[in-house]
Amino acid sequence: MADNNTTEITPWSFLADSGAENYFAKVDYALKNGRHIQQWKEQAFWFRFIANNEESIKQYYRNYFGVSLEHGGEANEKYYYLDFMPDSRGNIPVDNRHFLQNEFVIVGFMLYKAIFIDNYIELSSVKAFQRILRQDYEEFKEGLFRVLAKAKSLKITQMTEGKMDSTVANAMKAFEKIGWIELQEDNFEVLPSFQRLPKLYADYINNIDEWIKTEATK
CATH class of the missing domain: 1.10.10.2250 (Arc Repressor Mutant, subunit A)
Structure with missing residues (x-):
């Protein structure tokens, strides 16, 4: 009944x-x-x-x-x-509608790698993140330059550390806009919803080292 x-x-x-x-x-x-x-x-x-x-x-x-x-x-x-x-x-x-630009998605991959794969668990500064990409990930730099240049429709010779830093800063602002991070000037905190990134791009993130190194040889 x-x-x-x-x-x-x-x-x-x-x-x-x-x-x-x-x-x-x-x-x-x-x-x-x-x-x-x-x-x-x-x-x-x-x-x-x-x-x-x-x-x-x-x-x-x-x-x-x-x-x-x-x-x-x-x-x-x-x-x-x-x-x-x-x-x-x-x-x-x-x-x-807010769509993340391809270069911002790539920055997201690297942020996820730094914090959740390589255990930079205290990372909370945009400038520190930029420095990690320039110095700690030296072996990935050429591949990262290539994928960022391709995403931004630039020639590889046009991609510089300064352009990469600028792309990272703009990506972090975009992540704040969609609620993936909280951003206060240089300081940020990753929020739970940032985990949607690996949900959307698991294949890339699970093989990110190989993917970026492969891009460096193209």
Whole structure:
């Protein structure tokens, strides 16, 4: 026998939440601009609002914008983001979509390698990260120059340490914009949602040393 007391969840049920007036506009703006939301400082309020209304908000974005509310991580590492459906690019205006440039993705690979593979676990300075790429990863420099030059549509002779430093600085700003890191001038902290990078590019990251060294021989 059906339970007649069960409340049907709809694409607008979340509007009945007491936090909707305070949080939904900010959550909606952030998600549509490619930001990842997690339990971090002021985002924690947004995160709890989504978590308390997850099924309703999922329906809202799927039905009205053709995109999917997704999550990664577990427990305190959980984060939310919007993703495109397999057969649709969604109804979110192009100006609101944030795509990482290829050279920024490559910088992300190297940041992941430094912290999570090579155990630079205390790395929290953009300048220190730039210095690591220039000095500690000398054997990767030629390959890194080549993949960055290709991503930026430059000749290999046009790629310099200065251009690499500039690319790293701009990449870190892009990571902050989508909520992968918190950036305060030169200092940064990697957030749980940065783990979406290896989820998207596992094949590259799992073989990053070989990939970059191979690029150096091309």
